[in-house]
Amino acid sequence: MARAAPRPPEDDMARRQADEPAGLRARFGPDEPLVLDAGVALSPFQIAYQTYGRLNAEKSNAVLVCHALTGDQHVASDNPVTGKPGWWEIMIGPGKPIDTDRYFVICSNVLGGCMGTTGPASADPATGEAYGLTLPLITIPDMVRAQAMLVKRLGIDTLFCVLGGSMGGMQVLQWAAEYKDMVFSALPIATSAKHSAQNIAFHEVGRQAIMADPQWRGGRYLVEGARPSAGLAVARMAAHITYLSDMALHRKFGRRFQDRDAPTFSFDADFQVESYLRYQGEAFVERFDANSYLYVTRAMDYFDIAADHGGSLAKAFAGTKTRFCIVSFTSDWLFPTADSRQVVHALNAAGASVSFAEIASDKGHDAFLLDEPELFAITRGFLDAAARARGLAGPAG
Amino acid sequence: MARAAPRPPEDDMARRQADEPAGLRARFGPDEPLVLDAGVALSPFQIAYQTYGRLNAEKSNAVLVCHALTGDQHVASDNPVTGKPGWWEIMIGPGKPIDTDRYFVICSNVLGGCMGTTGPASADPATGEAYGLTLPLITIPDMVRAQAMLVKRLGIDTLFCVLGGSMGGMQVLQWAAEYKDMVFSALPIATSAKHSAQNIAFHEVGRQAIMADPQWRGGRYLVEGARPSAGLAVARMAAHITYLSDMALHRKFGRRFQDRDAPTFSFDADFQVESYLRYQGEAFVERFDANSYLYVTRAMDYFDIAADHGGSLAKAFAGTKTRFCIVSFTSDWLFPTADSRQVVHALNAAGASVSFAEIASDKGHDAFLLDEPELFAITRGFLDAAARARGLAGPAG
Numbered sequence: 001m002a003r004a005a006p007r008p009p010e011d012d013m014a015r016r017q018a019d020e021p022a023g024l025r026a027r028f029g030p031d032e033p034l035v036l037d038a039g040v041a042l043s044p045f046q047i048a049y050q051t052y053g054r055l056n057a058e059k060s061n062a063v064l065v066c067h068a069l070t071g072d073q074h075v076a077s078d079n080p081v082t083g084k085p086g087w088w089e090i091m092i093g094p095g096k097p098i099d100t101d102r103y104f105v106i107c108s109n110v111l112g113g114c115m116g117t118t119g120p121a122s123a124d125p126a127t128g129e130a131y132g133l134t135l136p137l138i139t140i141p142d143m144v145r146a147q148a149m150l151v152k153r154l155g156i157d158t159l160f161c162v163l164g165g166s167m168g169g170m171q172v173l174q175w176a177a178e179y180k181d182m183v184f185s186a187l188p189i190a191t192s193a194k195h196s197a198q199n200i201a202f203h204e205v206g207r208q209a210i211m212a213d214p215q216w217r218g219g220r221y222l223v224e225g226a227r228p229s230a231g232l233a234v235a236r237m238a239a240h241i242t243y244l245s246d247m248a249l250h251r252k253f254g255r256r257f258q259d260r261d262a263p264t265f266s267f268d269a270d271f272q273v274e275s276y277l278r279y280q281g282e283a284f285v286e287r288f289d290a291n292s293y294l295y296v297t298r299a300m301d302y303f304d305i306a307a308d309h310g311g312s313l314a315k316a317f318a319g320t321k322t323r324f325c326i327v328s329f330t331s332d333w334l335f336p337t338a339d340s341r342q343v344v345h346a347l348n349a350a351g352a353s354v355s356f357a358e359i360a361s362d363k364g365h366d367a368f369l370l371d372e373p374e375l376f377a378i379t380r381g382f383l384d385a386a387a388r389a390r391g392l393a394g395p396a397g
Numbered sequence: 398m399a400r401a402a403p404r405p406p407e408d409d410m411a412r413r414q415a416d417e418p419a420g421l422r423a424r425f426g427p428d429e430p431l432v433l434d435a436g437v438a439l440s441p442f443q444i445a446y447q448t449y450g451r452l453n454a455e456k457s458n459a460v461l462v463c464h465a466l467t468g469d470q471h472v473a474s475d476n477p478v479t480g481k482p483g484w485w486e487i488m489i490g491p492g493k494p495i496d497t498d499r500y501f502v503i504c505s506n507v508l509g510g511c512m513g514t515t516g517p518a519s520a521d522p523a524t525g526e527a528y529g530l531t532l533p534l535i536t537i538p539d540m541v542r543a544q545a546m547l548v549k550r551l552g553i554d555t556l557f558c559v560l561g562g563s564m565g566g567m568q569v570l571q572w573a574a575e576y577k578d579m580v581f582s583a584l585p586i587a588t589s590a591k592h593s594a595q596n597i598a599f600h601e602v603g604r605q606a607i608m609a610d611p612q613w614r615g616g617r618y619l620v621e622g623a624r625p626s627a628g629l630a631v632a633r634m635a636a637h638i639t640y641l642s643d644m645a646l647h648r649k650f651g652r653r654f655q656d657r658d659a660p661t662f663s664f665d666a667d668f669q670v671e672s673y674l675r676y677q678g679e680a681f682v683e684r685f686d687a688n689s690y691l692y693v694t695r696a697m698d699y700f701d702i703a704a705d706h707g708g709s710l711a712k713a714f715a716g717t718k719t720r721f722c723i724v725s726f727t728s729d730w731l732f733p734t735a736d737s738r739q740v741v742h743a744l745n746a747a748g749a750s751v752s753f754a755e756i757a758s759d760k761g762h763d764a765f766l767l768d769e770p771e772l773f774a775i776t777r778g779f780l781d782a783a784a785r786a787r788g789l790a791g792p793a794g
Contacts, residue, residue, distance in 0.1 A: 038662040136662065137663065197647050212631055233605070234606045238635050255597070255704075265435040265436075267608070271698065273601070
């Protein structure tokens with residue numbers, strides 16, 4: 001398929017529109033369609049992204065951060081929708097483990113998302129109405145293909161590092177398998193090379209909760225002026241439990257009652273953990289599109305790198321020269337360490353350079369987003385060593 | 398409160414009504430109110446139950462089986478609603494671990510349930526309409542108090558054994574704490590003396606799914622001719638995942654597709670695990686009342702024996718002469734072995750006779766309902782030894 005010459009990011013920066021959340025947009029027109037795994041071409045489409053730090057003259061210091069299921073491109077600066085800090089500001093910024101004085105950080109909203117990149121809430125150019133379920137299904141490889149088009153558009157031939165946790169880690173693995181020459185180093189965190197039956201099951205519960213909401217309207221809620229908020233909130237609540245460990249919930253809430261010492265003998269949010277979950281559900285529907293939730297969970301369910309390579313994960317990584325660091329957390333039961341070990345074994349079988357760390361934490365899957373000094377030290381150390389190997393300059397100053 | 402003289406079970410057998418599922422009913426009139434933990438008296442009310450085997454002349458061979466969240470009294474014979482075998486026929490019957498040639502087995506539907514015992518779907522005598530949410534909240538101690546009234550009605554002073562798994566095990570522990578003289582032996586399986594924050598969280602998701610369904614109608618769906626089936630199905634799906642282990646789901650379904658080898662790129666039930674879950678949800682709404690689900694999950698959430706005894710679980714069991722056997726399963730993450738160990742430690746501190754077995758199984762919480770030879774052997778052996786101590790005759794024949 002025809003590919004336009006790379007254009008500098010300034011082109012896109014100039015295209016910011018007042019009617020969209022602040023940020024950068026890369027638009028791909030009829031001359032640059034994206035052929036999806038579902039077998040159809042998506043065109044036109046756009047990718048919303050943010051950048052932090054400066055791309056050096058050699059274009060050798062670009063770090064691509066891949067976000068998780070409900071994340072977005074606002075990784076290290078205020079989110080214009082929620083007004084909250086970026087979702088990984090603890091990790092990314094001047095002097096932080098991913099040091100923006102040193103690296104040029106790119107983070108783009110995934111295909112199928114709802115923060116500016118083309119997704120089911122975007123207008124279908126053929127009708128002018130929101131796609132809804134008429135958007136073809138999206139896969140993790142599709143998301144990565146779109147990111148690769150963005151990276152090329154930015155004039156970058158090789159990413160210094162691709163990293164991310166959870167679904168972000170799936171994208172990292174897909175990058176490493178599919179674009180071997182474009183990935184100098186890769187840091188997949190709390191992730192897996194395929195989604196497990198249990199994880200598919202939890203996602204299916206969330207989807208059924210959304211689709212059971214009459215306000216979902218067969219996916220046409222945006223066109224019909226409705227919102228399946230109740231169903232989406234239930235989906236979020238169920239998922240949120242899986243992000244935390246039993247121990248984290250025990251420590252945070254235990255069996256403590258809300259506002260009093262005894263039960264109310266009602267179905268009010270008696271326990272603090274109930275109140276917390278309800279809040280999580282309510283806050284989520286303010287910032288996320290229900291159909292995007294269907295699309296992105298489905299993408300994770302379909303993810304299975306080995307299946308795409310004749311059943312062999314090692315084959316997927318054959319010939320790789322990427323430097324890998326794999327990280328898992330002891331209390332993560334959504335993407336348990338065993339999943340990471342499978343990736344490590346496959347990389348070893350492929351002769352890759354790989355280090356592996358299982359971090360002791362009782363915070364569950366969400367540990368990758370939280371204050372985990374060992375994760376910060378590992379990330380900083382891995383990037384430092386890769387930078388030396390890449391011949392990058394040391395920290396600025 | 399006044400108590401009527403015990404009547405033989407035949408009295409109730411005569412009262413079977415054609416408009417209710419086949420089975421026994423014990424009715425408690427205005428002279429026998431049940432004072433609930435919520436602070437109000439429930440009267441009149443009824444308990445639906447089944448019996449298997451024969452009560453001996455000494456009335457010393459009665460075994461009370463307590464059912465789990467969505468179980469019922471049809472433990473060892475066909476269920477008249479579903480047409481399926483009793484839920485624990487693998488365990489209970491002639492020559493089986495709980496040998497009905499030897500023991501008189503009683504199983505009653507819990508208070509708040511929907512299989513004949515008074516619950517939110519029962520008619521409020523004051524209005525003639527289904528209670529819905531006007532029924533006071535029910536606790537596990539309330540359920541056990543109602544069972545104790547049934548046992549006394551049957552003329553039984555001491556139960557040879559009280560046993561059950563999951564919420565059934567909670568009732569066993571409550572029996573042992575509250576009716577020390579009535580319980581010769583107790584076998585709580587895969588259970589806990591208090592519900593964890595994670596378990597409360599999962600229950601809250603289920604309740605929110607039901608209450609989010611517009612057909613729930615604020616709990617008045619029966620009066621208004623509606624049914625919150627979609628919400629109840631989602632609740633069941635979410636809960637069902639917690640009954641199985643990650644490994645059991647992997648072994649049963651893995652990532653296998655339904656009916657074909659490749660994804661459909663749709664939101665159909667592509668994976669076998671999705672189809673299975675949807676079926677579980679659909680089948681459940683055919684047999685269970687949504688408000689009962691709210692009430693019974695709430696009862697489990699409130700359960701905390703230690704809290705009812707000044708914060709000390711050992712104090713709850715002080716002075717007990719009951720013989721205990723505690724059983725857990727290695728892959729049960731809903732009621733993990735740590736929960737059982739806490740009970741064992743408290744019983745030891747109370748000077749009780751207690752044995753403990755953690756059974757190696759990868760089937761998850763539901764292992765207690767499945768073909769687990771070690772569970773059968775432990776149950777048979779524990780009952781045999783207790784029978785000798787009780788001076789019961791050996792197996793018939």
